[in-house]
Amino acid sequence: MIPTALPVIFILNGPTLNMLGLREPAVYGSETLADIEAACHRRAVLLNLAVDFRQSNHEGDLVTWVQDARAHAAGIILNAGAYTHTSVALHDAIRASERPVIEVHLSNIHARESFRYHSYITPVAAGIIAGFGGQGYVLALEALEGILARTKTGGQHS
Secondary structure, eight states, X not given: OOOOSSOEEEEEEOTTGGGTTTSXXXXXXXXXXXXXXXXXXXXXXXXXXXXXXXXXXXXXXXXXXXXXXXHHOSEEEEEXXXXXXXXXXXXHHHHHHTSOEEEEESSOGGGSOGGGSOOSSGGGSSEEEESSTTHHHHHHHHHXXXXXXXXXXXXXXX
């Protein structure tokens, strides 16, 4: 975790996202996860946010990190990868975290295989961004900054 006076945003990445740039570039693009992380850090500085960027191929790590967000983060950006479509555990962890979550997908999951149409994350997320490649993470940071600003001034974030 990053010690900071700024609001911390956990950016959590699921299975196979460590292979970005190598895995199916026609679908996922040529950006690496490190490229996306660097872009997020650059944008976070301009938004007065701090970023804690993580990746794991293990569902339990993601669940633990979402739980940790309750005490250590103002919000979560989550690209759960394939766990989006299978993980009730992530759904439950997000609900318990009581933090705003933006669901991110590099590709447009609704223009792909039908098994990708269902998300266990969407019902407990503040919003979803899909199909914009790595730029989706930057858009998610901007969305979370807006949600946090509204909640500071008494607005709703649902």
